[in-house]
Amino acid sequence: MVNFNGTLTENPQFSPNNRGIFYGDAVFETLRYTGDKIAFWEDHYFRLMASMRILRMQIPMEFTPEYFQDELLKLVEACDLTGKPARIRLTVIRNEGGTYLPTDKGVFYYAMASKLDQAFYTLSDGPYEVELYKDHYLNADLLSTLKTANKLINVTGSIYAEENGFQNCLLLNTNKSVAEALNGNLFLVKGNSIKTPPLTDGCLRGIVRKQLMEIIGKLENYTLEESSISPFELQKADELFITNTITGIQPITQYRKKSYDNTVAKDLLGKLNAKVRLG
Known part of the structure; x- marks a missing residue:
């Protein structure tokens, strides 16, 4: 299950002109869900917003911490991971159009989640x-x-x-x-x-x-x-x-x-x- 720009779907439709594919014109956050919350959510959110500003993306007004947190928790629930530790990847991509110079500086996002074994961090003693x-x-x-x-x-x-x-x-x-x-x-x-x-x-x-x-x-x-x-x-x-x-x-x-x-x-x-x- 994927949260594609606010819509939960198993088959998100990506354009072949996706600027993330063409130019790597995208930013992402990897998040840890402990089973009841997203760890260090505010820090992740503000890093994401700062990255978007540095890349001169237009940030939609609705992209508040509460909006994204609600959308990510909806995804967790849809993936039957509520109460279970999970890894979430949230990716924000600039809208298609243009070549190196974009004709549309707006963005869309998608998020995916997968199960983790542990809610909290453990230390590996194996060879590394x-x-x-x-x-x-x-x-x-x-x-x-x-x-x-x-x-x-x-x-x-x-x-x-x-x-x-x-x-x-x-x-x-x-x-x-x-x-x-x-x-x-x-x-x-x-x-x-x-x-x-x-x-x-x-x-x-x-x-x-x-x-x-x-x-x-x-x-x-x-x-x-x-x-x-x-x-x-x-x-x-x-x-x-x-x-x-x-x-x-x-x-x-x-x-x-x-x-x-x-x-x-x-x-x-x-x-x-x-x-x-x-x-």
């Missing part, structure tokens, strides 16, 4: 090895921080990881700094210091990244640093972990010859779940 992906580089600019439908670096990097037996890859920006992972933000732990790349390095403006930064900033036993990460720092770290809305926190167990602990990741996961329950 990563490598640098050097075939292509992220631009350290504002567009790279958005969740747009143009994710070819992430797609080709995921294929590279699978072909070479890695669970994930880390992306470098054009300054050769480590910006993020293929599917989330990166955090590096060294002693009591926790470091994550700044948005100016081109990493995604992640929702769980924001939540963890707020959590860490209030803890006396850790210091938070938002600064560039050199590839040389990776093997000196005590821990590396990746964050995103669906997984929460994913510890990295190995990068090249270095193995990592997950003590800090476990500590932060409990605090993140507490925030999900309260948020």
Whole structure:
């Protein structure tokens, strides 16, 4: 079942002139439904609106937080997922018309939902090895921080990881700094210091990244640093972990010859779940 611009349908009709297909002229949000609410909904909503403004899309007056939340919960109910944990993807696409220059800056949306196994985040203790992906580089600019439908670096990097037996890859920006992972933000732990790349390095403006930064900033036993990460720092770290809305926190167990602990990741996961329950 799909919520297609406010209509629930099993057969949404997409035009062959869809600008999301033609040019990647679309933005999206991946959301976690815990069984009774959408986690960090306000943060997702405002990130979506900000992304649309940056891409110069015309935002309809009815696109309020309440409107979208109601439409997404209608979708969850139609998919028989009410009371069950679920993943929701909400995609907003500019209306068809024009070539690079659109003739219609209006938008439409569609949303899909699928079941998740757990309502709250759990920590995986299995092997999770990563490598640098050097075939292509992220631009350290504002567009790279958005969740747009143009994710070819992430797609080709995921294929590279699978072909070479890695669970994930880390992306470098054009300054050769480590910006993020293929599917989330990166955090590096060294002693009591926790470091994550700044948005100016081109990493995604992640929702769980924001939540963890707020959590860490209030803890006396850790210091938070938002600064560039050199590839040389990776093997000196005590821990590396990746964050995103669906997984929460994913510890990295190995990068090249270095193995990592997950003590800090476990500590932060409990605090993140507490925030999900309260948020």
